Amino acid sequence: MSDVSAAVVDRNIDRQKMTVSQTDVAIDIIGMNKWYGDFHVLRDINLKVMRGERIVIAGPSGSGKSTLIRCINRLEEHQRGQIIVNGIELTSDLKRVDEVRREVGMVFQHFNLFPHLTILQNLTLAPIWVRGIPKAQAEETAMMYLERVKIPEQAAKFPGQLSGGQQQRVAIARSLCMNPQIMLFDEPTSALDPEMVKEVLEVMISLAEDGMTMLCVTHEMGFARQVANRVIFMDQGQIIEQNEPEAFFSNPQHERTKLFLSQILH
């Protein structure tokens, strides 16, 4: 079980500010189902995320993890049940959808930066055009977040000139520029070289230390153990098991979870 105990960062992680609200619900998913044609991808999902929670969603490929978090900002539509984000229920009403998307940041496996814009323009585009923030102010905020992800010197470059790890840090900064209340991460380190995974995880940890509500689909079990307050295991479109990371890794209950953990942790 060496991978589980391997720390992501060498320093002590400050769990002081990682407080979970007892009353403030960030995301509430109630009896949600989704189909792709005849294929039932998500089955009876019930998940209540409190403000400040750091949730890692794990599971084999095709288990519906990505689809689940993509439903939360309605990149995917659900067909049955309810999804309520920041008190707004997601329906086909586009206004509400955009309202939710403004408050929910998302980081993709393949970064999805806009290749025709500079790094700075990537960061300021949404604040200027969606929030109506003046350009100078948006640029100031953008530079602040670039400092935070430790690449301010790349501001004038284009995404194609950056390494994968740098691009993903820009993608995180781009989301943060919208000042979101919730961050969704869809396998943020899966497309990166091993040496670059750490720099991205470092940024994610510092976000958690600031008390951000986070849902992460990831295979980084070290991150799950060090940062998450809850690990969810999915298979065949269902939540099979969820627990605190310590208990989840040391004492999995379901047979499928045991099999999965035995295969990814050597």
Place this chain on the structure above:
Amino acid sequence: MTDFAFVRSEMTAAQPAPNRSSGLVAWLRKNLFASFSDTILTLLGVLFLIWAIPPLYGFLIGRAVPPGGTVEMCRVENVGACWAYIASEIEFFIYGFYPMAEYWRPNVVFALLVLLGAPLLIPKVPFKVINAVVFFVVFPVVAVVLLSGGSFGLREVPTEQWGGLLVTLIISVVGISLSLPLGILLALGRQSKLPIIKSLCIAFIELVRAVPLITVLFMASIMLPLFMPQGMTVDKLVRALVGVTLFSSAYMAEVVRGGMQAIGRGQYEAAQALGLGYWKRTGLIILPQALKHVIPGIVGNFIALLKDTSLVYIVGMKDLLEAVKTKNDAIEWASPTQSVTGYIFAAFIFWVMCFSISRYARYWENRLNTGHKR
């Protein structure tokens, strides 16, 4: 201990790159005489040039009658191009039957076209928004008032009298400025989720693309008046403009759609996830990338449009080519090389315009190439 175990004790320092071979001899060897077959091709090419250049030179320059020459000089045996004919009829080629006393009006329009158009095309010039508004809103109004007259004490000149390069340029500039935005809207409509808009766009695109431009022009010429109230006629030039623009926009739509299909789903999703609505997503993220991908296709359409303007003779307009054709039959310059010279002149003017568009587009392609430079 295995014999392949190895640990590097010191790093090899970077060395300067080997000298690049340069100079005339190296260039010749690399590009013209690299192999036996290359040498043969080079020699064949040289033979072709030796065969082709002297007669061409003789016809275009050597035996040609320069501007200012007389028709008698053009009637001698074995004469070259009759440039004197072009020079003496140049005004008709530029203005058609536009009244000579009013030539200053098209001249002002030409000057405005250059003065307002050029800064719009050069990225470094500031005030792009004002410039664009003036060019696309104010300039057309001024041009119409100035050219057709009938107000501000200007003598009225019906469009039947417009002609030559003036008409070719009007149709080209209007067609190019309108067909791209129209094509973009059609492409977006074709991908719309709203069934009525989608079917209308598909029907329009497929109908127009399945019909030759000549037919479209006939339809614009004959069908358009049918939709107009009794007694109201549509100007011939407007018919030609509508026909050419609609025709080109259908092709443009498919080119733009091709570019949009090259944009990965991730770009749409990233834009959506940031809360950008449909129009902002399309205008700020998708179209800038899609249009960049299809610049060669768009330029191909522009060039095709420019050359297709020569078909407007069908609705009775005298464009550049038609003006040349008219004067090619003129008795006062009747000579062996009269019509050949006229066509060479027309071809050369078209070539200059199309080649300029092509070079300008290359410039933008290089300028927009942000993806790969490190």
